Amino acid sequence: MGEGNVALFAPAETLWVYDSQTAGTRLTNLQTIGGSPITEVTSDSNGQIPPFLTPPGVTALWISSADGASPALNPRVLLSASDLFTDIETLDAAIEDIEVSAGVTSVQGKTGTVTLAPSELTPPAATVTSVTSVSAIVGARLVQVGSGYPVRPSGATWVWFLGSADPGSAAQNGDLWFFPES
Known part of the structure; x- marks a missing residue:
């Protein structure tokens, strides 16, 4: 030894x-x-x-x-x-390859403005009482959609902008902007 x-x-x-x-x-x-x-x-x-x-x-x-x-x-x-x-x-x-999305592609028996209860979705959506509110957001990643970005989460300490569009005034001190190569 x-x-x-x-x-x-x-x-x-x-x-x-x-x-x-x-x-x-x-x-x-x-x-x-x-x-x-x-x-x-x-x-x-x-x-x-x-x-x-x-x-x-x-x-x-x-x-x-x-x-x-x-x-x-x-x-x-x-x-x-x-x-x-x-x-x-x-x-x-x-x-990087994980994407979470939700939506309704068709609703049978409903016309006009459609409002669905959580139990009418498959699988059922979480109810308000089963969701824990977020008290602070440390960081967020916003991916460019079209020519802009989704709304910056209020209270986010920093944001990572990913896209070819300059985030401009949406960016704050400490944020990051990654411009992918084409």
Whole structure:
């Protein structure tokens, strides 16, 4: 164990990778960061484990000195995958594609000005008593509709305008305007 109880291996130590702390299967379908195939990892000149790639979906693995089949002689150390940036980008892309909308496309048996009760919608709409009022809006994203933007929510601390039209006087100090490339 190194400083702060960090697991260290001998410099230039051959390391084997497993899918469990004891027994399990040795993983040999690894890659260097550059994408070259490897079957084992070699510790650096300080005894630390260099970054390497695991098979897709492997998020935790165990690593030990070669001959880790004998955990009593060569205990295994747990490593966790660090795909945080990729995970954030994937989540961000998924959120960007979410659109919530509501409306009525046709109302049978009604003519003229149509007023619907919450129970007449499918699925039923929330009633006034089941909606919690918003006391403060931290931020809002307003997407350009036609040549302008929806009304700025009152009390919004900041607004992110997204569109090709300049928000002009609708923007306040601290707001952001993103002009997408065509």
